[in-house]
Amino acid sequence: MAEREFDYVVVGGGTAGCAVAARLSEDPDVSVCLIEAGPSDVGDDQILDLSRWMELLESGYDWDYPIEPQASGNSYMRHARAKVLGGCSSHNSAIAFWAPKENLDDWAAGGATGWSAEECYPFYRKLETALDTTEEAEAPGRGTDGPVTIRTVGDQDPCGEALLAACEQVGLPTTPFNTGRTVLRGANWFQVNAKPDGSRSSASVAYIHPNLDRPNLTLMTGYRAEKLNLDTSGPRPRATGARLRTPDTRHAIDVTARREVVLSAGAIDGPKLLMLSGIGPAAHLREVGVEVVVDAPGVGENLQDHPEGLVQWEALQPMPTASTQWWQIGIFAGSEGRTTPDLMFHYGSVPFDMNIVRYGYPTADNTFCLTPNVTGAQSKGTVRLSTRDYHDKPKVDPQYFTHEHDREVMIRGIRVAREIAAAPALKEWVGKELAPGEQDSTDEELFEYIRKTHNTVYHPSCTVKMGADSDDMAPVDAQLRVKGVDGLRVADGSIMPDLITVNPCITTMMIGERCADFIRNPR
Template sequence: MPIEPSGTAFDFIIVGGGTAGCILAERLSADGRHTVALLEAGGEARSPWTVVPAGFYKLLTNPSYNWNFRTEPEPATCMREIAVPRGKGLGGSTLINGMIYVRGQPQDYNRWAQRGCTGWGFDDVEPVFRRLETYVGPDPDDARGKDGPLPVCEVEERPAIAEAFISAGEAAGYRRNPDYNGVSQDGFGYYQVNQKSGRRVSAAAAWLAPARGRKNLAVLTDTFAVKLLLSEGRAAGVEVKRPGKAERLSARCEVILAAGAVQSPQLLELSGIGRPEVLKAAGIEPRHILSGVGENYLDHFCTRMNWRVSRPETLNEETRGWRLLRAVARYALARKGVLTFGTGLAHGFVRTREGLEGPDVQFFFMHASYANAAERKLDRFPGMTLGVTQLRPESRGTIHIVSPDPARQPAIRPNFLATAEDRRAMVEGMKIGRTVMEQAPMDAFRVREMSPGKDCVSEEDWLDFARRNGQTIYHTAGTCRMGGEADPECVVDARLRVRGIKGLRIIDASVMPEMVSGNTQAAVMMIADKGADLVLADTRG
């Protein structure tokens, strides 16, 4: 039988049952030598929508599955509060994300290594990516894993409008890429997703579920971490709130933060670890100075251009009325149809100028258009959307607490479009997107560009559209960044150990020193799996 919590000690305490936490729980409990507690503030993934790929439409604003964070209003984005969804419950954001699986470019990880993160170059992490996945799809470069815990496949439903978009990319001079996770990311094709037989496969399903019966693993849901317990320069445990009571759980070996790029720095600061001026302003007594906590916030900023479509063959129609009933029946009987779609159907990875090592802009094509992009409310007429995002933004924001109350969300300040290069790349990316959509293969579907519209022509017009309409695409990262010994601003070293505090590690998206070129879930899975190797090696040592 699994361990029943009794306020006792564990070898490892993992704070956060999301993507990284589920992987860590499985890996650290696998050999049976160590007792492991996985703490998750949310609950079990009981909603049937968590396994239906299109279910994210239902869960995106559901407080049971989403923390519903929002950014602070900033002048660069017209003083708008921008939604920053983060998954809640076992499986974390893999319960509500678009399931898009992108490793990124080799240069991403080589840049990490060049910044002093020894052991994180692409040659180091590529074998980890292979062992994560069971990939079913074209593998012309022999670059993919075939027997990992996570099933990955290309999207199976391929409407004619998606094929037209890929052909339009070719007509504009780009290649069709059979595997953007292979040797080269450049080009157009279909997205790869973590699905099997038409069902979403979350981190909880792929890693945690097979481990739930282990006697040395305690999975504690509805368990909110309030602060870290520090003793003589060591993380001794975690203070938590559970229904009806508060507890202190102690860690014999390590406390591992896997709460994500919003809540890992938040918990550090609530525990007195961070920038003294931030802590004092929030009413927290500083206990350990680490100036990088909450800094270096990275995210992908995305604009969504959309067009009116001539045929009633888009998700705008297929997810309403009798068509929706037909779609539900088809999914129930065959696990096929529109309910297998996530947030992206076809992709494009392009370069906006000469001299780049790899693509700097990513396209997300979907045969749907949104009356409200933040809430994924669809238009009531046929439409299609092209999301445009800069892959490696230079802009850096912050995430810091503003109160000693653990239940109060921290101040999220993305600082989008802060640099000239970020503004240039976004504008050029949108221009290229329009050029692709104006190619002949789209003629049979395209009626007119609705947003930003034909009157958007100057650099100022494009940038104004981005400022007024752009959203994050929920790739929060970097707020407890990794660095080398000579880097005074890093929060963790290359073995993911918090600087200056023994027995404390961070293993999640917050440790990324720079953004990866694409959706971040694959990189987080890699960080967790490699991080587990580091924990086990250091424990044996």
């Protein structure tokens, strides 16, 4: 069995893992290994050209996880998880937001000490170079020399311009994003982590591509982790590395970490790998035949997501034939009395019929849509092993719309979308409502449509949440160390105590930055 040894082993070359590996390898006196199950994205225009991102769904770059049958949701839905260097930052629409101050302060107040907005915002600044942004007096100050380029979408989209005017007419003013002020009600063109030429500024492009020649950074693509290796001979188990396999070999490869292992495999594969390694809910592990090393009941619990609805219209004028990434505008429509919005929309300038055609809803080639999503969904699910074989996909059960709050917010979202579409500014654009269609008007009719056809914004998170040492359902502490195991941290979207209001990609990079800082500067 071949063996390799490093100071640090990062399992998962995704949105956070790339940041962790790059920052740790800035120290020339340590060696770092970054492991990614998928291929490299270097020179691959299918990945790097942001406008082609929708081609990646259910492609060879997608782990493509089905979900368990849903009592209140769309059982046909699938979760796209990227199988490529850069992870979901190489696979998504690159919408870039800092987390609202209120979200981060709630994390800290709930037991994630050190994760307040005041303590996290410097790491957002560290990772970004922000282009053409609007600053306000209360803005936290945008970064100017970080590896990730963030800029405002500048598409020539007359329907989008009319949409922003329509939003103004219904009380949702054009409001700058990422200024330090949480937008409760407003709309604007998105900011994206992309370069001016339309190529991605993903975690791999930003953190790994410029550093491929570092002698102390080893990149291993095409290697899938079977399990984490744990030494159980001492008073506490210690992570010593990972066992890897490639699709074309029967032989395992062990990589060894002299100092620490960082697991950055995401909110689905991360808890799966922990459980396969014996770290998870003891009863479940025994049920599937995995030896229990650490009884960690919170592993795979607390799955949160942004469920997404759809209102789609036939366009009366030709829609754009080119775009930065086809989802260019965000709209927030928070309820009165809230400090963060409970409802967000993405405006799409292309047909989005993947979940409606099976039910006979009409579609067309020239359409636009608004996709309301529940930003603070109260329905929470689980990730569980299906078997103890690492080849097998885990059981992903988001339990969509099992909480009444989520139903109410989504129904309101469809009504708000219709209100925007009825505004005078969109009169020359809005044709027939294709889905759900004007025949659905009652709350019951609208929820039945939602239940059958809803999608996701592909933001599964929170399945290995961080929290106070006393919180038995928080598998990691506030410095991302796995409780009960030495030498093991988790750094990805799974560690969020609660999913943030907005698209979480940039926050996941920030988590990677913070993990590297914890390791390099022990508290």
